[in-house]
Amino acid sequence: MPGEDPTGGLTAAEAAARSAVVSVTSYDVTLDLTGLPEGEYFSSRSIVEFSYDGDGGPGMTWLDLVADGADHVVLDGVALDPGEVVRGDRVRLAPLGGRHRLEVLAWHRAGSGRGLSRSADHAVYAWTQFQPFDARRAFACFDQPDLKATFAFEVRVPLDWHCVSNRQESEVVEEGDVAVWTFPPTPPLPTYAAAVCAGPFHVVRSDRGPVPMSLCARRSLAGALERDAEEIFELSRRALALFEDAFGIAYDGDSYDHVFLPDQPGAMENHGCVTWNDQVLYRSEPTAEQRRRRALVLLHEMSHMWFGNLVTPRWWDGLWLSESFADWAALWAAAQLGVLDSRWSVATALEKERAADADLLSSTHPVSRPVPDIAAAEANFDAITYAKGACMLRQLVASVGEDAFLEALRKYFAQHAGENGSLRALITAVQPFTEIDLSAWSRVWLESSGITTLTLDVTDTGVTVVQNGVARPHLVSIGVYGGAPLAEVDRIDLRVAEPRTEVPALSGRSTAPLLLLDDRDTTYALLRPDPRSVRTLVAAGTELEDPLARNTARRTIRGLLLDGPLPAAEVVEYVASSLTTETDPVHLKALTSLGLEAAGTYATPPQRESLERKLAAACVAALGSADSAARIVLVEALADCADTGDQLQLVDSLLADSEVPQLIRWRLLTRLVALGFADSEQIDAAEDRDADPDAVWQAAAARAAMPIATAKDVALDRLLTSPGVPTAVLRTFGPALWQPRQTVLLTARATEFLGRLVPFAHETDWFAAARVVRYAFPATAVSEPFVARVHELAATSELAPILRQSLEDQAEMAQRALAAQRLTADGQVR
Structure with a gap:
């Protein structure tokens, strides 16, 4: 919540002490969301069955709760004074022992990406995101991963709303203008895997396969959802069967639902109720690259039903046990299911690149490392925990053998199902299948940092x-x-x-x-x-x-x-010569991304225009023989590098090409705007033609690219004024704002960006500010003095670790680019 202490939360020591004496049986949670269509508040009623089993006799414990107020706290039938027991973000219970029943009634304000959130389109949608420590924002609970319990939800919503949770609803009852949805208890889950989503969704259902499935999205995206539904269902059914066979344990849910939401930060593996950012419901026919990305996310989240939900890390130092495994499992399953085909090699190479990029930063860390508190855990959701860990697992599988490794995983799941796993438990399961000393292997590859x-x-x-x-x-x-x-x-x-x-x-x-x-x-x-x-x-x-x-x-x-030993010009030369011969669209996308990176970030300012022009000429030449999949990749690249009159005329003509996806057409228009070849009238006309409910944000990104001061000021206000720019748009909005050819216009605004960042973090939250730094950091007018100011800001004591790390990472990447530009300014290989 705005203004929260960045050092607050739960420590590993506190969590270990609490789990040593507390065991939780069940949560029975009622959420009243009927006030959300018109307001920001909802209420919760949490009934918690738990035991206190401390050897030292009765002692004090607490539950976690972030609420604007608590009206009712009853322990074992005895009413307690909320003013006495609810202090800070905890419900503190006096000395107790044995079995207990606690009831807490509280009211909360809907968040933005944390706890229970409220998203407004033409209608209002409510949804939860609890990882790593945000279930407490929706109801009172023991909010740590090793205290698993069952969850039974009752949700009160307007009559025209549809509700989804971890299980299929057992009953829906109308009470006047309110619908009451009741969901039966889940298997034992960590708090972060519980979920509730509600709103006037468009719903597509399928009863084929081992469990019923449904897809939910905003009504304004009904067309995209209907178009992609069978593709998503079919992959989900095949993947569920594959994972059940590979892991030796059947999926323990009674349904499997995908819920697509406008403000979800990415995707989340809630048990049986996976939430996604709805940008993956592509507004035009998906490209090969878009299908690849969506399939890998689907497989990653589904594998979490075993890695994370069935067997849960004891604490956040075991986060990699979920995320690295899920990344590995997604790539493995994609190859097994024929999703990647020859692109398997591209996918693994991209995973290595993502990991290596993070490993080159001073913020690198071991894949498996101690995590002292929640603030540190929040900063741990990075490419080391995900991509590098997956690379390590891939090497382990290659050494042990795939069949042996899967047999070891079946043993691991059978021994720890419904409980908690650890690095030691995993090594114990795999060690009988290999002569490699896995403890030594782990020390070198998992428990040491760097590349x-x-x-x-x-x-x-x-x-x-x-x-x-x-x-x-x-x-x-x-x-x-x-x-x-x-x-x-x-x-x-x-x-x-x-x-x-x-x-x-x-x-x-x-x-x-x-x-x-x-x-x-x-x-690796x-x-x-x-x-x-x-x-x-x-x-x-x-x-x-x-x-x-x-x-x-x-x-x-x-x-x-x-x-730095290879200058940007040589890299662009390599990419340009490769574009006409590469046939795989996913590899082609990787090549164009490399060319754009070289011509932009790593080229000296005087080189950029000529290198972009050369890359664009290669894209145009390759278009002549490209098939439909490759053509889309090349057109998308043109949106970032087209420069000459002929190239810009081609870009202008592509704006009317219905075979070019709408999002890419927006990027083409943004290129014309940035170079002064299109204006606000053309942006307005494009927005009027686009039926996408998010067209307003694509238009905002195009306006941010305009080479005039007022447009830059408006864009900076949008970026750094609550609620900010939606996460899914940041990747487009940031580059549109920080145009490389607008240095004079943007230098002072880059400094203003730094000055407004921390107030924005207090107004929204540290996560939102860190996302802005990650995706919309000033890429123009970067200089040594500017980098020094970033380091100074990152050293501010009030910053949460997640924002501090994001700033330091961006500063280091900027320094790397400046160093490469200096070393290769003469254009010679060194």
Whole structure:
């Protein structure tokens, strides 16, 4: 809530002490949401059955509660004074022992992305987001993951509202102008996996498969929901069957629902009631890349029914046990179900890139590490916990064997179903299936931070793999390529564990045009080839036929860009030559993203226009032979780099092309606006034509790109005035505001951004401010003095860890870009 103490919350020590003496049996929760259509407040009635079993005799305990007021607290039939027992964010109970029944009546204000939220479209929708510590914002509870219990909800809503929770409703009763929805008890769940969603949803149902399923979305998105419903249902049914078979335990819910919401920060694995940001209901026919992303999220959240809900981490230091596994399981399942096809290699490469980006920052941390309190836990939802952990698990599976690993998981789930898991419990389950010392493996890969750099040292006399950083065991391949076109003539597989590893098998190959390190994509490391191989990759990397090799080549080149030894111009040259030969649309998307990153963030200001022009020319040339899927990727790239008159004329013509998705047409228009080739009248006309309920925000992003002071001031106010810009729009709104060719206009406003950020955090919350920093940080007018001011702000003692880390990360990435620009200003490979 606004103004909350950033250091508040629950500590690991407090949680451990409480769970040592408290066990919770059940929650019976009534939520009255009938006031939300016209106001911000709702009420809760929480009945908690629990036991206090302290060996030291009766003692004091507490429940967690964030409320604007509590009217009624009754313990075992005895009324307590709310003014005495409800203090701060806790319901404090005097010394007690044995079994108890506590009833708390409270009233709350609906939040924005935390607790129970209220979203307004043409109608009002209410929904919950409880992870990691926000169930207490909706009802009184023991809000920590290891105190699992059953949840039975009764929800009072207007008559025309539909309600969804973790189980199928058992009864809906009308009481005048109110509908009362009753849901039976769930299996034992952590508080964060409970959920209630309500509103005048458009609902699509399916009774096929092992459990009934439904999809819910705003009525204004009924068309998109109906179009995509069968695709989502079919993948859900197939995935549920796959996971049940792979994990050896049937899904323990009686239904499985997807609820699509306008302000959900991303997606959440509530048991049997997964919530999503409704931007995944694409307003036009989804592209291959959009389908890939949506499928991976669906599989990630579904795997949580086992990783997280069935077996729950004891505390937030075990968050990776849920999230890393869910990321791994999503990629594995996508490959099993044919969702990724040849794109499996692209997906894993992108996962490694995301992890490596985070590992290069000073905020990096071990995948598995102690988490002292909730504030630290909130900062732990990052690419290390998700993507890096998944990369580690993929390596473990490769070492142990997929069949053996799945058998170990079945053992793990059978032993800990309904209870709590831990790193030690997982290692114990897997260890019998491998000769690898998993405790030692865990210390090196999971419990230490940072990323190793593997460098190929090539001399006239031989080849050596040099390992810098923490020495870890790697299974790595080196492909030898030559000829025209470039083709693999040999490959060496070897184990690397020491700082230097000689490769005698390559002693006669030191003059080969290309020695591609990790060309089978078998390890997690930064890759540094020899200079000859780098030159070959830039000049002829497009000739590589194998998808794994092409991904390794792109990942290698991107790593060289980020570190500065490869100038942006060389990277754009590589991407431009690749666009006409790449056939996989997902890999093509990765290539265009790399080109835009090089031409924007890592190019010196004088270079940017010419590099964007070159990239755009390559996109236009590739359009001539592109199929429909590739064409969309290339058109989307043009929205960020089109520059010359002919290119802008093409962009203008694409605005009327109905085969181009509407969101991409908005981005094309934004490009024209930013360069002064379109104005507010064209934005108004586009908004009038767009039936999307969120068109107002796409239009706002386009106006933010206008090269005039008033437009920038309005955009900055939208960004930093409560309630702010919706999360799903930030990724578009931020780049539109901070246009790279508007430096003079934006320099002072970048400083203003920093000055207004903390007041905005107090007005909304620390999560909202951190999202703004992550997605809408000033990317223009970045200089050494500006970066210094960011560091100063991050050092402010009042900041919550999640905002401090976001600021530090952005400052470091800006410093990295400035360093790369300085090192490569002469355009020479270093």
